[in-house]
Amino acid sequence: MTTVKNLGRYPLVMATVLVAAVAGVLSLTPWSPAVPWLVSAYALAVAGWTGVGMLRDLLRGHAGIDILAVTAVTAAVVVGEHWAALVVVLMLTGGEALEDYAANRARRDLSALMSRAPATAHVLDGGSLRDVRVDDVRPGDLVVVRPAEVVPVDGELVSDRADLDESSLTGEPLPVERQRGDEVPSGGINGQQAVTLRATRSARDSQYQQIVALVEQATTSRSRTVRLADRFAVPFTLVALAIAGLAWWVSGDGTRFAEVLVVATPCPLLIAAPVAFMGGMSRAAREGVIVKSSETLERLDRARTVAFDKTGTLTHGRPALARVETTGGLAADEVLRLAASAEQYSSHVLADAVVEGARQRGLLPTEGTGAHEVPAHGVRALVAGREVVVGKRSYVAAETRTAVEPAVLQPGELAVHVAVDGVPVGALVLRDEVRAEAATTVSTLRSLGVDHVMMLTGDQRTTAEHVAAALGIDDVRAECLPLDKVEAVRDAPARPVVMVGDGVNDAPVLASADVGIAMGARGATAASDSADAVVLRDDVSAVAAAVRVSKDTLRVALQSIWVGIGLSVALMLVAALGYLPALAGAWMQEGVDLVAILWALRASRGARLSGPPQTAYAPSPAEPAVAAR
Structure with a gap:
């Protein structure tokens, strides 16, 4: 039932499977002569429908590569290889389903955050509990969180104590103990005892719901880079047509033309890059960074300058x-x-x-x-x-x-x-105090190809230079107003520029940078709204982790495309020599699709970059880093 239900989401896939089943049954009956006509008519109908969509894309200025699949289906029908045509149609109609499956596998960590978002809350009203929609909880309401439930809104603990699993927010696997009066962030999982908290924010303004909103934005994003394969589309199409045409001309057999094209279908180019980028965004979420778009990953991969705010970013604030x-x-x-x-x-x-x-x-x-x-x-x-x-x-x-x-x-x-x-x-x-991981973060960024590291701060120069010297940062801009930070980022010679900041006053410079990364662990809402990525835990090393993930993602995306192209070209050459029948070639192309997608899914894997803190930097005594009274 589940398989049928899933197929129902993709009617063309179901129709293709149905046509194949009907044709298989008919081939065992006196009606077998009708099988080629049935299969060919269906294959040409799908090819025609795809061709119409392809023309619309061309009119919008998007050069797709569905022309290969359409030509392969048509050629296979013309030379009488109707079953091979149907296999290509299965690839063509199943492409969306295959991409959805692979993308869902790649975005597992992002989806887990969204699926855990509570829909209801238990509000204590006049001594009795009533269930309300989480969006209806208001500041001041008493909310009861039962054992193993997710805290629905930010609040202040009313019970004597609570043990919470906040790993989805901070990455810290150990339970956190909260005492009466402590702030309890939404998103944590309650322990074995029911607790009561007083809501301090509505659901919309609570930390976990803001994270979920970021995740929803990330999972629906598309970018130029997800269409990374487009840059290969025209050359690949021309090469495939050239090989097929040459094989036909040399052999004098039109079947050879169809045999070459059925192994040149474009699924690796259409699916591999989006899957790799979704996998990279999912891996970044495991590292404690929500990347809002796949284009951000592309820019992080090419980052040449990283600018840090000091207070709350390189220091604890x-x-x-x-x-x-x-x-x-x-x-x-x-x-x-x-x-x-x-x-x-x-x-x-x-x-x-x-x-x-x-x-x-x-x-x-x-x-x-x-x-x-x-x-x-x-x-x-x-x-x-x-x-x-x-x-x-x-x-x-x-x-x-x-x-x-x-x-x-x-x-x-x-x-x-x-x-x-x-x-x-x-x-x-x-x-x-300077963060224990700050110096390691700076050195790691340099090893990842960042040429220029800056510190932008409103603090006095003596304080800023003292911290920067300990961290190995030689470009220090002190006593900066928000506009001064914007100008420093705008005038940076090595681009793209990544800005890492914390707090409302960093919102303008985060928005003006090529990539803005907000330290959002303590709820810097304005900064998070202006940023392209948000660090969920109070750990600046996640910035280096995000850069490393971006580089791994781009590398895997390109590798998966080249693997698909390489295998397709090899099969085309074998087919051109007449050693690969059309039906066998069509099924082998499905194998090429699978290899390219599995390769792309490697982007979602990878060890955590951030480990135990390095030896803490303990500055000796300075000018006030915090506003004195």
């Missing part, structure tokens, strides 16, 4: 505690604990870094009272009977009426000063 400097009186851990106890009442990004730094050292903040924050300057609180002031040096000096010595900083660092009971006791040094 968030400050981390590097060290604690003390001025005497209190131990470093005590200074950090008191500072974190005060900073837990602040909403500033640097306060989060201080609190997290204390927790990583096993220091739990103490509950305080009377907390008061001056936005962008600092916070004051009473902690265990001691007055703690944390913030800018000028703020701490004003609050304590005491001179505060500046901390000794190196490029990329900033200081948060601390005073206890009116006395300065030290400074917490923070920095935006």
Whole structure:
């Protein structure tokens, strides 16, 4: 039943199989003389229908190669090889079905993302559960996720804890543990216990649905490169006709003309390239990169310049505690604990870094009272009977009426000063860490043929140059406004130019680059919308992986075309010498089609480029890489 149902999607394939079956039965009856007429009439009808479509394509300026199949069918009928004509018709009508099958195999990883997208959500309403369409979930709704279900929308965890498989989003195979109050991205698979979360975004704005939208765009894309075989179409057609004509002229036998053309049918050229590109896009998805079109893969293959934003791309984009400097009186851990106890009442990004730094050292903040924050300057609180002031040096000096010595900083660092009971006791040094995989990514891109690597950043030059030197980047454009980045990409001499960025301010330059790649792991929606490819995990090495996949894909696509052409030409020469009957040649051509498609499917395979992080680069202390308060 399944086979019949699948054939029903391709009526011409079903009709061809039906004609073959009827003709086979008739050949065993007194009606056998009608078989050649039936088969030939059907073959010519399909050839005529294909010829009409071919003429329409020619009028639109597209030089297809269906002329070979049409000529082969006609010639086979004329010389009485009606069964060979029917086999060629089967190839011609089955081409779409064969391409769909191969493309579905190639896009398995992309399709898996779409097939897992939940259609419904369980909303807690007045103490009872009701199932609603996922598109009807609104921010603030309480959503229950049952065991092994996919999280339908982004939300905040209400339950005490949750174990989630987020490998489809991040590529990380280990379960992730979330605690009450943590943000839970959509797309993760819940563990063995039902959990409740409060929706923070609608389905349309949630991370997983945005990924699904990107995948849908990728799977429906067509490009010039998918028609890569067109550049071979006219020469291949002329060569085939020349060999067939010469064989006829030398042998004086018109059958020889048909025997050559039935092995020159064009399926390898029509199917191999699209299958290879879909396979490459599927492989890129496994590497954590959604490539929106096959044309993007072609441009990545030819990339000669790669430009990186710094903050959030080459660095993590968030400050981390590097060290604690003390001025005497209190131990470093005590200074950090008191500072974190005060900073837990602040909403500033640097306060989060201080609190997290204390927790990583096993220091739990103490509950305080009377907390008061001056936005962008600092916070004051009473902690265990001691007055703690944390913030800018000028703020701490004003609050304590005491001179505060500046901390000794190196490029990329900033200081948060601390005073206890009116006395300065030290400074917490923070920095935006460079990604562990950033240096390896740059060197890998160079090995893949990228001639020029740039860093475009709005940070101060000393900070930018310090990071760039550690990563082996010699072209640094610092203190850039968004327009400056656009001009730098536009004026780059080695093209195509790939721009890798993160955040809303990178959207213009991503759109202006030949290929824009957005670091979308943390939901940079504007950047992702402007980009040609989106990195789904928080790992810049995926950029190098995408370039490698593109090169493998182009190589496999061309190889599959050349394999198909080579085998077809070899069979044509054998047929031209009279050693390959038309019916046998038609079936052998089906084998050539299969070989070319299987070769093209190799583009979907390949080992992951990104492995364990290399030795982390730890810059020494600098100028602020994060906006200080």
